[in-house]
Amino acid sequence: MQMTDLLIKKRDGLALSTEEIAWMIAGYTRREIPDYQMSAMCMAILLRGMDERETLDMTVAMMRSGDVIDLSPIRGVKADKHSTGGVGDKTSLVLCPMVAAAGLKIAKMSGRGLGHTGGTIDKLESFPGFTTELSEEQFFQNVNDIGIAIIGQTADLVPADKKLYALRDVTGTVPSIPLIVSSIMSKKLASGADVIVLDVKCGDGAFMKTEAQARELAEGLTRIGRLAGKKCAAVITDMDQPLGRAVGNALEVREAIAVLRGEEKGELLELCLTLGSLMLCEAGFDQSVESARERLLGVIADGSALRKLAELVEAQGGDARAVWEPALLPTAEFRLEVAAAESGYVRHIRAEEVGLVSMQLGGGRAKKGDAIDHSVGVVLNKKVGDFAARGESLGTVHASDPAKAEKAAELLRGCFVLSEEPVEKPAFIKAVVR
Numbered sequence: 326m327q328m329t330d331l332l333i334k335k336r337d338g339l340a341l342s343t344e345e346i347a348w349m350i351a352g353y354t355r356r357e358i359p360d361y362q363m364s365a366m367c368m369a370i371l372l373r374g375m376d377e378r379e380t381l382d383m384t385v386a387m388m389r390s391g392d393v394i395d396l397s398p399i400r401g402v403k404a405d406k407h408s409t410g411g412v413g414d415k416t417s418l419v420l421c422p423m424v425a426a427a428g429l430k431i432a433k434m435s436g437r438g439l440g441h442t443g444g445t446i447d448k449l450e451s452f453p454g455f456t457t458e459l460s461e462e463q464f465f466q467n468v469n470d471i472g473i474a475i476i477g478q479t480a481d482l483v484p485a486d487k488k489l490y491a492l493r494d495v496t497g498t499v500p501s502i503p504l505i506v507s508s509i510m511s512k513k514l515a516s517g518a519d520v521i522v523l524d525v526k527c528g529d530g531a532f533m534k535t536e537a538q539a540r541e542l543a544e545g546l547t548r549i550g551r552l553a554g555k556k557c558a559a560v561i562t563d564m565d566q567p568l569g570r571a572v573g574n575a576l577e578v579r580e581a582i583a584v585l586r587g588e589e590k591g592e593l594l595e596l597c598l599t600l601g602s603l604m605l606c607e608a609g610f611d612q613s614v615e616s617a618r619e620r621l622l623g624v625i626a627d628g629s630a631l632r633k634l635a636e637l638v639e640a641q642g643g644d645a646r647a648v649w650e651p652a653l654l655p656t657a658e659f660r661l662e663v664a665a666a667e668s669g670y671v672r673h674i675r676a677e678e679v680g681l682v683s684m685q686l687g688g689g690r691a692k693k694g695d696a697i698d699h700s701v702g703v704v705l706n707k708k709v710g711d712f713a714a715r716g717e718s719l720g721t722v723h724a725s726d727p728a729k730a731e732k733a734a735e736l737l738r739g740c741f742v743l744s745e746e747p748v749e750k751p752a753f754i755k756a757v758v759r
């Protein structure tokens with residue numbers, strides 16, 4: 326086979342065969358196909374598209390480029406979730422213990438944060454001593470014993486995606502639905518769960534700007550998941566502002582604990598109830614999302630979801646006392662309120678920039694391997710639709726020194742777009758795709 330022939334075929338709008346796709350991905354992973362040819366292929370796919378069969382073949386070929394995790398030593402239905410990336414997205418910290426308390430098995434691989442987005446592992450490492458370095462046997466045992474374990478991605482999980490994503494990032498070929506679907510689903514399939522729910526973000530802070538684009542992606546992801554033999558569902562959620570109030574590792578853990586305690590009832594709870602009830606229905610635990618929702622509200626009300634978080638933290642070496650006493654989590658020395666310069670209604674909060682403020686405070690990484698400060702970040706005191714009187718606090722900066730706090734406060738003020746006219750609170754969950 327010749328890569329040039331495949332390029333010409335795709336350039337002319339023809340479909341690549343299963344064998345051609347498998348050959349191309351294997352060759353690229355082994356460095357036998359150079360970046361310049363693969364760049365041209367990504368652009369041809371972006372412009373010409375791929376049909377469903379090609380997208381499935383691409384997903385499976387990428388999945389097979391590295392480790393494929395076999396979760397069969399774990400008893401019961403294994404569930405996983407994926408989000409297309411958000412600022413302040415602490416969903417896994419609430420959702421995973423909640424559904425594990427309801428009886429699903431969570432054997433999850435998560436990532437670390439980079440740039441403006443945070444990672445679940447960094448957030449969990451806010452618990453002193455928490456480690457994700459478990460052996461495979463320990464990982465399986467923890468899930469069998471307590472229903473939940475969260476580890477880092479193995480180095481060899483979908484190596485084809487690591488190379489391809491880096492290439493797409495510098496060749497303008499990220500926003501192609503078949504390329505995004507195969508990138509996300511190859512990693513989810515390689516991670517081995519039976520049930521996969523996806524949170525597809527839509528809006529200014531997401532790469533799917535419109536609901537129509539987000540729906541196309543959500544439908545593509547769930548269709549490919551189902552064709553690969555998984556139970557799959559997706560929600561489309563608004564990303565015109567950060568999710569919830571806290572952005573920064575320990576601050577987000579505190580917010581997650583408040584939700585699991587039943588004290589915080591906003592969009593984060595709503596998202597977790599929606600994703601969680603889809604998981605329970607897809608797993609066959611419930612016949613209707615209404616009964617699944619009741620079950621999940623039950624594990625919050627009786628404290629079992631919060632206890633599950635404590636069990637997870639303890640089983641992975643962390644100080645679980647912090648679940649009951651969040652004051653034991655890392656706490657920043659300085660706090661600064663960001664006062665509104667004028668009165669107005671919050672029209673928009675620039676999510677990506679809020680993520681960058683937290684990163685500059687030391688809460689995120691500019692490059693892989695950088696150390697982070699778990700205590701710092703920001704808490705939003707106003708959200709889209711709220712009215713802020715002049716001088717009222719829009720947000721609170723948590724910083725390790727006063728100079729950094731001042732700078733972050735200025736930047737955070739610039740993230741808020743106010744309007745004189747009243748602003749309706751946006752619908753957070755825009756659609757469910759099953």
Ligand code: URA
Pocket residue numbers: 409490499504505506508509
């Ligand atoms: N997230 C991924 O993992 N891959 C993409 O292509 C886009 C978002």
